[in-house]
Amino acid sequence: QSALTQPASVSGSPGQSITISCTGSSSDVGSYDLVSWYQQHPGRAPKLLIYEVNKRPSGVSNRFSGSKSGDTASLTISGLQAEDEADYYCCSYAGSSTRIFGGGTKVTVL
Amino acid sequence: QVQLVQSGAEVKKPGASVKVSCTASGYTFISHDISWVRQAPGQGLEWMGWISAYNGNTNYAQKLQGRVTMTTDTSTSTAYMELRSLTSDDTAVYYCARDRENSYGRKTQFDYWGQGTLLTVSS
Numbered sequence: 001q002s003a004l005t006q007p008a009s010v011s012g013s014p015g016q017s018i019t020i021s022c023t024g025s026s027s028d029v030g031s032y033d034l035v036s037w038y039q040q041h042p043g044r045a046p047k048l049l050i051y052e053v054n055k056r057p058s059g060v061s062n063r064f065s066g067s068k069s070g071d072t073a074s075l076t077i078s079g080l081q082a083e084d085e086a087d088y089y090c091c092s093y094a095g096s097s098t099r100i101f102g103g104g105t106k107v108t109v110l
Numbered sequence: 111q112v113q114l115v116q117s118g119a120e121v122k123k124p125g126a127s128v129k130v131s132c133t134a135s136g137y138t139f140i141s142h143d144i145s146w147v148r149q150a151p152g153q154g155l156e157w158m159g160w161i162s163a164y165n166g167n168t169n170y171a172q173k174l175q176g177r178v179t180m181t182t183d184t185s186t187s188t189a190y191m192e193l194r195s196l197t198s199d200d201t202a203v204y205y206c207a208r209d210r211e212n213s214y215g216r217k218t219q220f221d222y223w224g225q226g227t228l229l230t231v232s233s
Contacts, residue, residue, distance in 0.1 A: 001172070003154065032216070034212075034216055034217070034218050036218065036219045036220070038155070038220070040155075045205055045223040045224065045225055045226055046147075046155065046205070046207075046220070046223055047223070048219055048220060048221050051210075051218050051219035051221075052212065052218050052219070057219075057221065089154060089155050091155075091157070091220070093216060093217055093218070096169070097160070097169045097217060098157070098169065098171065099145070099157040099217065100157065101147075101154060101155040101156065101157060102154070103154045104154040104155070
């Protein structure tokens with residue numbers, strides 16, 4: 001099973017909004033509202049940002065939001081800040097209690 | 111507070127085995143499954159499988175079937191991941207993560223992560 005497809009990189013200026021896409025198939029993203037997003041800074045463990053497509057854990061900034069349409073999920077970061085520069089990964093339930101990750105997107109704050 | 115603390119870095123030769131531990135604290139260990147995720151140098155995240163801390167049931171990623179075994183010791187709130195027949199392709203940082211389910215029993219998120227264990231496979 002191939003990884004979910006994410007753009008390799010996305011960039012934006014401070015204060016702007018950016019959106020990262022995550023494209024799967026009818027076997028994963030398209031069939032379940034069970035997409036989660038993770039932020040990973042260099043040398044650090046991933047951190048949960050979004051779960052079940054659009055839910056934010058307590059403590060996560062409301063500048064992060066998620067959505068889904070068909071086989072594609074999206075993460076939007078609004079009011080981009082320097083600290084948002086990191087790698088971002090989507091993950092989807094893929095049936096039979098399995099999971100699949102996206103290839104990751106490097107966000108650069110210009 | 112919830113913490114997952116993993117064992118230290120390992121260096122192994124090709125063909126050897128490794129066993130990584132993940133000790134949980136701050137919650138009832140048997141209430142949540144543990145997943146293992148690895149990340150090769152400069153690469154993305156790869157889900158390896160999960161284990162139920164409640165009854166030891168497991169589900170492994172197809173590509174690792176036959177080479178990976180996940181176990182738990184509820185007396186010490188520790189999960190283990192053993193990987194056998196190592197090759198250089200197994201060089202990666204290995205993470206354990208607490209695996210959450212929704213009210214329908216579907217797995218939804220990895221809400222807490224260990225700090226990672228670097229495995230280097232080299233002759």
